[in-house]
Amino acid sequence: MSKTDFICEQLKRAIQRGDYLPGTALMSERELSDHFGVSRVTIRAALRKLETEKLVERRGTRGTYIREDLYNSERQGTVHQSIHLLYPQHHWAIRHDRFFSELVRHISAQLKNPFCHLMLTAVPPSSSVREFLLSPYSARFLAGVIIAHPMNLDGLMDWVNELDVACVFLGRHDAFPQLPFVESDHRRGVYEAVHHLAQHGYRRIALLTASANDFSMPQLQREGFLQALEECGLEARADLMPEVCMWDEDAACQIVCQWIRNEKLPDAVIAGSYETAIGIYRAVQQHA
CATH class of the missing domain: 1.10.10.10 (Winged helix-like DNA-binding domain superfamily/Winged helix DNA-binding domain)
Structure with a gap:
């Protein structure tokens, strides 16, 4: 080539x-x-x-x-439509994540309409999902929406009704129980992560996630974390389970930086969200 x-x-x-x-x-x-x-x-x-x-x-x-008419083929008498898999623009890691790559591949394979396309779409941080989807292009060709990550969802129900399109969450969203979702097993995910780390010799394992009172996801993560620690014979220490807002990269970064400065860095850290993971990475890079 x-x-x-x-x-x-x-x-x-x-x-x-x-x-x-x-x-x-x-x-x-x-x-x-x-x-x-x-x-x-x-x-x-x-x-x-x-x-x-x-x-x-x-x-x-x-x-x-x-071309603005990219998905509009007058010659064939068809209008191409798109299903948007939405994620925040600054989450560059998602585009390279094997899970999302496989997800896009499998969903695309299930689309029976040859004129319907799945698009992995970045939403600018300054835009709400509603503003983005009501743009002239999106409103014209939109067939459905898959929301892959927490974003600015102001007026969500209004635009779902306004556009009359299917909307599905990846993972349960407590604020919109009436909308369909694909369940994510947050409890089992953390549970298996602890067992995997313990099998490889890690003893002081930390979990950075939000307060159990904020959303169901952190509660499930903590339950899986504590159960796995007990089964692996590891101590559940409060200082290794700090509460941090799942959207606050800076807070996660500060916690890890403090661990490093005090020479109390855990053997391994499990991040409860992408933002938390980015904060952890930043802290490690700063002290590399």
């Missing part, structure tokens, strides 16, 4: 998984050149190929944009 074809395939995959929505700009030629480590001549050739396939359009000095 030539460099041009390789770049073309990579950009097509990015478009198909929702990295770029119709009407949005691609990276500039210079950025693409730096990203792929090739000349701008090669980049232009790849963009021309995408343009001939009617995936992008050149807008002079403004750059290259994804």
Whole structure:
């Protein structure tokens, strides 16, 4: 495969998984050149190929944009629709997470309508899900929504009713018990994590999660944690089970930094959420 074809395939995959929505700009030629480590001549050739396939359009000095009619095929008399698997834009780790990659693959395989696409879509931190989905593009082509991570859900029921689309949560969301969800076994997940760590010789295992009074998820995590500690013959210590808001990276970072400064760092730490995990990672990096 030539460099041009390789770049073309990579950009097509990015478009198909929702990295770029119709009407949005691609990276500039210079950025693409730096990203792929090739000349701008090669980049232009790849963009021309995408343009001939009617995936992008050149807008002079403004750059290259994804075609706004990408999922609308008048020639076939069909309208392509999309199901959005939504996650916060700053959660770059999710895109590389094997669980979500497998999830997208399996859901895509179940779509029986050839004109319906699953899109892994990042919601900007400044936008609520409602604002994002009511954009001209999304409202026109939206077939369903899968919410994969806690986000700004202001007015959720209003836009579900307004758009008349299916909405499913990955994991139970206590604030919206009337909406369907796919159950996540938070209790068993932490339980098995403790057993796995204990089998590999870790003794001082910590859990960073929210207060058990805030949501059902932290309560389930703590139950699984305590049961596994007891079965493994490990001590349940309050100082290794601090409460931290599941959305507060800074708080998680501060707790771990304090452990490091006081030379009381646990053998292993189980994070109750993505934000908590990022906070732990930041703390370790700061003291590396």
